[in-house]
Amino acid sequence: SQTIHQWPATLVQPVGSPLSLECTVEGTSNPNLYWYRQAAGRGLQLLFYSVGIGQISSEVPQNLSASRPQDRQFILSSKKLLLSDSGFYLCAWAGQGETDTQYFGPGTRLTVL
């Protein structure tokens, strides 16, 4: 069966510091991968998605970036965090079918102080 991992689970970072969040998927090949952010009381906001190694699509212009160095690894990064980057970051995977269900990792709670 497929499993998706994210780390760290929680993170407290000062404004201006760098960020690296990692997501890995097991039990499937060539998945579509997604990074979302969820702010309190709001819907999930799609940040990036990837249909293959090195292929990244950005949905929202911001100071975040994403990379997919391996088939089942997806990384979210920032060079300098802003207060507004605080939130719950979720990684998800789906099959290659266009309407395939997205399955979420456990998430990372990021607080920027």
Place this chain on the structure above:
Amino acid sequence: GQNIDQPTEMTATEGAIVQINCTYQTSGFNGLFWYQQHAGEAPTFLSYNVLDGLEEKGRFSSFLSRSKGYSYLLLKELQMKDSASYLCAVMDSNYQLIWGAGTKLIIKP
């Protein structure tokens, strides 16, 4: 613009039935998803509807009317563990998910 509307919060009693509504206006439609999200946790998939009608899965059912831009999630025989947020998401013409803000369901004994 694209819009998904759900009630912010609902309260129901253990053992009862509750219906959570979702209305949507999107550019195109390729299906509607319902997810459950417990506080502090990730969303988990509940159901997918792409054709009109009712889909039943145990205590949970989901209904879709494409002509009305409307769906509901029906939860029967409510249990305390059903206290969670329920997220409605619509897949648009670009196969991207548009998410509602979620409905927080509070179950009282």
